[in-house]
Amino acid sequence: MDINSLLRSALPTLVGNTSHAGNSSSATENGLPEGLLDTLSPLLGLQFNPLMKLFMILHNLVGRNLGIDPTYILTLVGFVWAANKLWAQLYTAFYALARQYFMANIEVSNSDDIYAHLMKWLASQPKMVDSRSLTAETASKGAWEDEDESELMTGRVCSDGSDVYLNFSSQEAKALPRFTPALGMHSFWFGGRYFKLQRKQEALFDPSGGAQGMPQYKDKETLVLSCFGRSPGPIKQLLQHAKEQYYLDHQAKTIVRRPAAQAMRRYGHRHSWQQVADRPVRPMKTVVLDDEQKIRILSDVNEYLHPATPRWYANRGIPLRRGYLFHGPPGTGKTSLSFALAGVFGLDIYVISLLDPSLTEEDLLALFTSLPRRCVVLLEDIDTAGLKRTEDADSSSSSSDDDDNKNSEEGQDDDTKDKKSKKSRHQKSKKDWKVSDLARELKRHGNNNSSSDDKKSISLSGLLNAIDGVASHEGRVLIMTTNKPETLDEALIRPGRVDLQVAFTNATQDQSRELFVRMYEPETTTTITARDPPLLAMADHLSAPPLSPFSSPPPSPHSVASSKDGNMTDVSGITEVNDDDDDDSFPPSLTTVTRTTKKQAPAPLTLTLKNHHLQRQCQEAEEAQEDLPAPELARIAAQFAACIPAGQFSPAELQGFLLKRKKMPRRALAEVEVWVAGVLALKKGGSRVLALGVQ
Numbered sequence: 201m202d203i204n205s206l207l208r209s210a211l212p213t214l215v216g217n218t219s220h221a222g223n224s225s226s227a228t229e230n231g232l233p234e235g236l237l238d239t240l241s242p243l244l245g246l247q248f249n250p251l252m253k254l255f256m257i258l259h260n261l262v263g264r265n266l267g268i269d270p271t272y273i274l275t276l277v278g279f280v281w282a283a284n285k286l287w288a289q290l291y292t293a294f295y296a297l298a299r300q301y302f303m304a305n306i307e308v309s310n311s312d313d314i315y316a317h318l319m320k321w322l323a324s325q326p327k328m329v330d331s332r333s334l335t336a337e338t339a340s341k342g343a344w345e346d347e348d349e350s351e352l353m354t355g356r357v358c359s360d361g362s363d364v365y366l367n368f369s370s371q372e373a374k375a376l377p378r379f380t381p382a383l384g385m386h387s388f389w390f391g392g393r394y395f396k397l398q399r400k401q402e403a404l405f406d407p408s409g410g411a412q413g414m415p416q417y418k419d420k421e422t423l424v425l426s427c428f429g430r431s432p433g434p435i436k437q438l439l440q441h442a443k444e445q446y447y448l449d450h451q452a453k454t455i456v457r458r459p460a461a462q463a464m465r466r467y468g469h470r471h472s473w474q475q476v477a478d479r480p481v482r483p484m485k486t487v488v489l490d491d492e493q494k495i496r497i498l499s500d501v502n503e504y505l506h507p508a509t510p511r512w513y514a515n516r517g518i519p520l521r522r523g524y525l526f527h528g529p530p531g532t533g534k535t536s537l538s539f540a541l542a543g544v545f546g547l548d549i550y551v552i553s554l555l556d557p558s559l560t561e562e563d564l565l566a567l568f569t570s571l572p573r574r575c576v577v578l579l580e581d582i583d584t585a586g587l588k589r590t591e592d593a594d595s596s597s598s599s600s601d602d603d604d605n606k607n608s609e610e611g612q613d614d615d616t617k618d619k620k621s622k623k624s625r626h627q628k629s630k631k632d633w634k635v636s637d638l639a640r641e642l643k644r645h646g647n648n649n650s651s652s653d654d655k656k657s658i659s660l661s662g663l664l665n666a667i668d669g670v671a672s673h674e675g676r677v678l679i680m681t682t683n684k685p686e687t688l689d690e691a692l693i694r695p696g697r698v699d700l701q702v703a704f705t706n707a708t709q710d711q712s713r714e715l716f717v718r719m720y721e722p723e724t725t726t727t728i729t730a731r732d733p734p735l736l737a738m739a740d741h742l743s744a745p746p747l748s749p750f751s752s753p754p755p756s757p758h759s760v761a762s763s764k765d766g767n768m769t770d771v772s773g774i775t776e777v778n779d780d781d782d783d784d785s786f787p788p789s790l791t792t793v794t795r796t797t798k799k800q801a802p803a804p805l806t807l808t809l810k811n812h813h814l815q816r817q818c819q820e821a822e823e824a825q826e827d828l829p830a831p832e833l834a835r836i837a838a839q840f841a842a843c844i845p846a847g848q849f850s851p852a853e854l855q856g857f858l859l860k861r862k863k864m865p866r867r868a869l870a871e872v873e874v875w876v877a878g879v880l881a882l883k884k885g886g887s888r889v890l891a892l893g894v895q
């Protein structure tokens with residue numbers, strides 16, 4: 201059969217909707233003029249069309265072998281296609297109607313945190329992960345996430361044939377991607393209900409530009425959650441569940457946020473801050489500090505954060521603010537205590553560096569106004585920020601610190617200014633230089649070169665405005681740290697801005713002993729279950745077993761329990777806070793503390809060693825496997841502490857020494873005297889570089 205005869209038979213059948221299988225001659229009878237196909241086929245190129253040829257072959261095959269008229273099949277396919285189209289149209293129309301009248305919807309934009317919560321939850325749903333339409337995302341592990349050691353110990357083999365060093369080259373390759381629902385419609389069940397999820401994306405034009413300041417298109421993603429029924433309640437429950445699950449993972453973490461990039465800060469509110477870290481909570485007991493001081497700070501913050509406090513403050517017309525100044529030499533635990541406090545109270549920590557050259561006073565105000573209701577704001581090394589007083593403020597300033605002297609010179613002539621600044625720089629060269637000093641110098645240098653930059657630097661009044669101006673967000677815990685409290689402007693630390701000053705000192709002998717014990721005590725996992733985490737964490741610290749026979753037993757957790765009348769009385773006699781508020785009874789009394797302590801087996805180490813260096817490593821590893829019994833550890837710790845002159849070494853220095861002898865308490869004790877003598881000699885000589893022998 202040639203193409204002309206085929207068309208003669210097929211076309212009239214389809215057009216006329218008749219079925220005369222195999223009767224090609226009837227086609228022409230049904231109206232197609234004789235010879236028309238013969239004329240059209242070459243014109244349309246049908247004779248050479250491979251598809252037509254294929255169609256012809258199939259037509260013949262089906263017709264001849266199955267005895268079915270292929271036209272029926274074509275008609276059926278056409279019908280199915282049309283039905284499908286019709287169904288799609290009807291479904292869309294009915295779904296739109298149902299959505300409008302019988303379904304509740306909630307939209308979540310990707311610019312909101314809930315989007316991240318929901319996506320994480322969806323990615324963890326087995327049904328979703330098995331969906332046929334997914335988006336794969338690279339999900340690298342964070343620094344603090346648990347890893348399967350066996351996967352990593354595919355170490356590089358040393359020349360002596362031993363597997364000594366870890367190798368992480370395949371780490372990224374092994375990391376599993378995260379699968380989330382792709383763009384489009386999805387459905388799933390949750391809590392016995394059927395939910396529809398639509399993930400959609402649209403490009404929005406941003407005329408003000410992004411990081412480069414050029415107008416650009418930005419992708420905006422939205423998740424639309426729907427469920428049957430006229431109430432959005434089930435969707436709200438789902439979102440709440442996703443949020444809870446998200447924060448369940450973060451409960452043992454402290455989220456650290458810093459100001460976002462300048463371009464993002466323009467958008468304000470939640471765009472002002474960006475999460476930079478997500479670290480495990482630092483247990484309060486790991487910060488070695490006078491117990492009295494710890495209890496005092498904990499009680500103070502606990503009282504301030506209590507839900508009844510805002511009313512109490514409001515009734516008395518006092519601004520709801522609490523500021524703390526942590527001062528002391530470098531490495532004495534100021535930052536550590538700030539993080540431990542954030543962990544105890546389950547708060548996020550917002551760190552601001554006033555040295556950030558991109559930070560303007562307007563930014564600072566905006567940052568403070570976009571803080572959440574409860575959080576810890578950490579202003580680190582406030583003395584190095586080069587806070588300037590404005591000219592007006594200068595005249596009234598009685599500050600005597602280097603920085604403010606520098607800044608109060610603004611009214612003087614340039615010569616005097618230069619001389620003074622040279623003098624101060626000369627004096628500075630005699631003192632210790634820190635990286636922060638360098639940054640400040642660079643900033644000052646930059647300011648001298650560009651008058652426009654001058655506008656950017658933060659003045660003291662700018663900072664004070666942010667801290668307690670009208671725009672400030674009340675309710676936050678503000679912690680300022682400094683190495684030089686005496687250089688701070690009085691205005692900055694006056695009561696109302698700084699309510700509690702905490703002095704940190706170099707390690708006492710007791711603290712040296714405690715640091716030693718903390719470093720070498722067997723690893724424990726402490727789980728606290730109760731309703732009031734802050735107070736229980738206090739209890740965690742306070743009810744920790746005595747570290748050694750040499751330490752005085754810590755007060756019992758009940759020593760900080762509140763009485764009904766709201767008076768908080770610490771039986772250790774340290775703090776008495778009376779809030780005079782009859783109807784409030786806070787802090788709430790301590791409830792049950794459940795502790796489970798698990799001793800972790802040391803990781804097995806199999807080393808095949810040949811040379812001396814590796815043998816020593818092996819000995820150290822063997823020693824590392826030995827967990828000293830508590831009395832023995834206490835004895836060694838006391839001997840160690842006796843070798844450390846009080847007030848000469850910062851806890852950070854001691855920690856550095858001990859870390860180099862990690863898991864080797866006896867070796868630390870054996871080497872401490874040499875180290876102390878060496879470091880003291882170096883300090884005397886003004887050197888900052890430690891020889892290898894004294895490290």
Ligand SMILES: Nc1ncnc2c1ncn2[C@@H]1O[C@H](COP(=O)(O)OP(=O)(O)OP(=O)(O)O)[C@@H](O)[C@H]1O
Nearest residue numbers: 486487488529530531532533534535536851852855
């Ligand atoms: N009192 C302490 N108890 C336990 N560890 C401490 C203590 N002080 C310092 N450290 C350790 O020393 C290191 C530095 O401590 P941290 O940053 O808290 O000191 P800092 O006083 O804030 O120093 P800087 O003034 O230089 O910012 C940390 O690793 C911390 O664990």
